[in-house]
Amino acid sequence: MKHIPIVDLQGSLDADAPAAQQSARELFEALSQIGFAYIAGHNVAPATREAAFAASRKFHASTLAQKQSLAINAFHRGYMGMASSTIVTSTVAKVTRPNMSESLMLMHELPPDDPGLRAGLPMQGPNQWPDWLPGFKPAMLAYVREVDALGRHIVRLIALALGLPATALDHHFDHPTTFLRALHYPPQPPAEDEQIGSAPHTDYGIITLLAQDDSGGLQVRPRGGDWIEAPPIPDTYVLNVGDMLARWTNGRLVSTPHRVINRSGGDRYSLPYFLDPSMDTLIECLPTCTDAAHPPQHPPVRYGDYLLERLNRNYDYRKPAEPAAVA
Numbered sequence: 001m002k003h004i005p006i007v008d009l010q011g012s013l014d015a016d017a018p019a020a021q022q023s024a025r026e027l028f029e030a031l032s033q034i035g036f037a038y039i040a041g042h043n044v045a046p047a048t049r050e051a052a053f054a055a056s057r058k059f060h061a062s063t064l065a066q067k068q069s070l071a072i073n074a075f076h077r078g079y080m081g082m083a084s085s086t087i088v089t090s091t092v093a094k095v096t097r098p099n100m101s102e103s104l105m106l107m108h109e110l111p112p113d114d115p116g117l118r119a120g121l122p123m124q125g126p127n128q129w130p131d132w133l134p135g136f137k138p139a140m141l142a143y144v145r146e147v148d149a150l151g152r153h154i155v156r157l158i159a160l161a162l163g164l165p166a167t168a169l170d171h172h173f174d175h176p177t178t179f180l181r182a183l184h185y186p187p188q189p190p191a192e193d194e195q196i197g198s199a200p201h202t203d204y205g206i207i208t209l210l211a212q213d214d215s216g217g218l219q220v221r222p223r224g225g226d227w228i229e230a231p232p233i234p235d236t237y238v239l240n241v242g243d244m245l246a247r248w249t250n251g252r253l254v255s256t257p258h259r260v261i262n263r264s265g266g267d268r269y270s271l272p273y274f275l276d277p278s279m280d281t282l283i284e285c286l287p288t289c290t291d292a293a294h295p296p297q298h299p300p301v302r303y304g305d306y307l308l309e310r311l312n313r314n315y316d317y318r319k320p321a322e323p324a325a326v327a
C-alpha cells in the first residue's frame with residue numbers, strides 16, 4: 001500500500017449499523033497495511049475544530065513569558081518550548097537534534113475530587129489553562145468532547161475489525177489517558193532540511209486523531225518503503241495506530257513511523273489527539289490476535305508503566321527525578 005486510504009464513516013457512526021462492518025473492514029485493511037487512514041464522514045463539527053485551532057494560534061501568539069508561566073508540570077500538562085523534546089527512544093532513526101516545535105499539552109481534565117488526582121498518581125493532575133485567554137479553555141474542552149467521541153467510535157470499529165464485539169474494549173477507556181497537543185511549528189528556512197519539525201517517531205499509545213492545518217509537511221514511512229506525504233485533506237482526520245495498539249493486536253495492526261518537516265514557508269499548527277486507556281490497563285495479546293501459528297510476541301505490560309518509561313526518556317523536563325509527592 002503506497003498511499004493512505006480514506007475511510008468514510010458516513011452511515012457507520014453507530015457500531016450496530018450495517019455500514020459499520022464495511023467501515024471496520026476498510027479500517028482494518030488500512031491499519032494493518034500502513035497503520036494510517038484518513039477519516040472522513042466523522043461528526044466533529046468544523047466550527048468546533050476551527051475554534052480549537054484559533055485558540056491554539058492565540059495561545060502561541062502570547063508572549064514567551066506568558067507561555068512559560070504554564071511550563072509543563074510533573075503531570076505532563078503545560079507548555080513545552082522549542083527544542084525541549086528529543087525522541088531518543090525512537091527505533092526509527094538516530095535522533096540527535098531537538099524538534100523545532102512548541103506545544104501546549106492538555107490531558108484528560110479531572111474533577112477536583114478525582115481520587116487519582118487527590119492521591120497525586122502519575123498523569124492525574126491539573127491542566128494548565130492560559131487565564132489571559134478566557135475563550136481558550138471552553139474552546140478546547142468542546143473540541144476534546146467531540147474528537148474523543150470520534151475516537152471511542154473508532155475503538156469500537158477496531159474491535160469489530162478484530163472479530164470482537166463492538167464494545168469489547170470500551171471498559172478500558174472508562175478512565176482514559178488522553179492528550180491534546182496544541183502544536184506550533186515555526187517557519188523554517190527551506191534549505192535547513194536537517195531541522196526537522198518533528199523527528200521520525202511512532203506514537204506510544206492506542207490511536208491518534210490528527211487535525212492538521214493546510215501547511216502540509218506530515219510524512220509517513222510504511223513498512224519497507226520510502227517516506228510518503230500525508231497531505232491535508234479538508235475535513236478529514238489522519239488516524240494512526242500507536243505502539244500499544246500494535247502490541248495489543250500482536251502486530252496485526254501496525255504502528256508506523258512518521259515525521260513533520262514544515263516546508264510551507266509559514267507557521268504550521270496541528271492538533272493531535274491521543275486516546276489511550278486507563279493507566280491500569282494490561283496490554284496483553286487480544287484473544288482474536290493469536291493462534292497456533294501466531295503466538296503472542298510480547299509479554300503483557302501495564303499501559304501506565306510503558307507510558308511513563310517512554311515519557312521519562314523523551315522529555316527533558318522529566319529527566320531529573322520527579323518530586324517525591326508524585327513519585
Ligand SMILES: O=C(O)CCC(=O)C(=O)O
Pocket residue numbers: 181183198203210212218258259260270271272
Ligand atoms: O504535527 C503533526 O502533524 C504530527 C505530530 C505528531 O506526530 C505527534 O505529535 O505525535
Ligand SMILES: [Fe+2]
Pocket residue numbers: 201202203208258
Ligand atoms: Fe506522532
